[in-house]
């Protein structure tokens with residue numbers, strides 16, 4: 001019986017009833033081996049010590065030979081010093097390290113060559129022009145090397161996304177997350193889930209085909225059910241976490257709010273280490289929402305300065321207050337700022353009652369909104385600290401003027417952001433893009449249809465749909481459009 005069942009597992013894995021096999025080549029990415037040979041400068045533009053130029057495609061060996069003539073190809077994957085000359089004129093261009101990576105053991109899976117040349121603009125353009133003169137070579141499009149790696153099965157789609165994020169990573173936490181994704185942790189997880197579904201599908205199909213057969217193992221449908229149930233729990237947990245990976249990728253929204261003149265703009269400038277906002281003793285200085293991306297304690301954040309919240313003001317400031325309130329609703333984390341020496345003023349009391357205390361009690365829409373209360377201008381306080389009659393929720397003392405309390409605030413921010421973004425050095429891999437979340441949700445919905453299916457054929461179909469969503473996360477059956485969006489993030493030469 002078991003041999004029969006495993007044949008079915010294998011058949012289900014191939015998707016027997018699906019007319020479109022979920023292979024990488026089906027994705028519309030360039031077919032392996034058929035492309036031209038491309039070349040590009042892979043290191044940054046401008047004068048530098050060493051510049052790296054690389055090629056990928058069937059004419060790579062010819063290109064390397066042409067520029068290093070009369071020498072033959074160097075041994076595979078070993079750096080060798082060669083004189084590079086222009087194949088048309090024989091004019092020497094540079095003395096350079098060259099590397100030969102015969103496919104499929106290369107980054108793209110095709111034959112590749114690398115030229116590590118001296119980074120002067122004239123050397124770089126001379127070598128690029130010489131490569132352009134080799135028959136069959138053309139300049140690479142943005143992301144074309146990575147796209148070829150994907151087409152040859154060297155990277156899954158989530159690994160491609162990880163690579164794009166690694167190149168763009170600006171904070172430590174972003175780098176850790178991208179590296180884990182590039183290492184294939186997310187694809188591994190998705191493939192494991194897809195395998196579970198393949199087994200469940202095999203069980204259901206076995207029942208469809210041999211339901212009447214006495215040899216069929218008992219309880220086979222129950223096993224499919226329990227596999228689906230376990231998967232639902234796992235997917236649910238990841239979806240609840242979904243926003244965290246995306247926040248880590250694009251930055252958590254941290255909104256600085258409070259009454260006029262509390263020192264909100266001073267705090268934004270202090271945290272971003274640059275003069276983003278105008279600071280002045282005049283209340284109502286900030287009118288619009290001012291956004292700036294910052295690295296807060298190793299996490300990426302989009303910091304917004306807002307207008308001071310108060311009533312009875314002119315139309316321009318009123319609009320500023322409306323915008324501030326709208327931004328507050330969208331915040332992942334609120335930095336509520338009050339003037340520590342002015343806690344009894346109507347605008348301070350009003351802000352405490354309407355914004356700070358309700359957030360502490362859990363927001364009405366059920367969305368988790370975190371808040372840190374900062375009492376600024378601590379330098380103006382008497383030795384006894386803030387007015388004890390104010391009956392405040394937990395707070396941090398800070399002076400933007402002297403910098404006292406900043407370390408404590410950064411530590412509190414680090415904790416909040418780690419909770420919001422997830423800690424990329426531990427825990428399961430995070431879903432970093434809306435695309436991942438969309439497919440996980442699609443998979444869960446299909447599993448819901450499985451449970452409600454009126455007959456086994458519909459149940460099997462629901463499992464196939466669910467599995468299709470999982471394979472699309474890693475790139476199986478992806479459409480050209482999605483590939484274009486993902487590869488857009490790359491620069492030429494990557």
Ligand SMILES: Nc1nc2c(ncn2[C@@H]2O[C@H](COP(=O)(O)OP(=O)(O)OP(=O)(O)O)[C@@H](O)[C@H]2O)c(=O)[nH]1
Pocket residue numbers: 259260261262263264265266267278279280281282283284285286287306307308309376377378379380398399400401402
């Ligand atoms: N003594 C003292 N003064 C401060 C401190 N922080 C800010 N100030 C002063 O407080 C005044 C208001 O600061 P802003 O940063 O403009 O305050 P704001 O909350 O952005 O004000 P609006 O945009 O008008 O709502 C300025 O004169 C600052 O120099 C502090 O820690 N100590």
Ligand SMILES: [K+]
Pocket residue numbers: 260261279280281282283284285286
């Ligand atoms: K001000």
Ligand SMILES: [Mg+2]
Pocket residue numbers: 264265266277278279285286305306
């Ligand atoms: Mg301001």
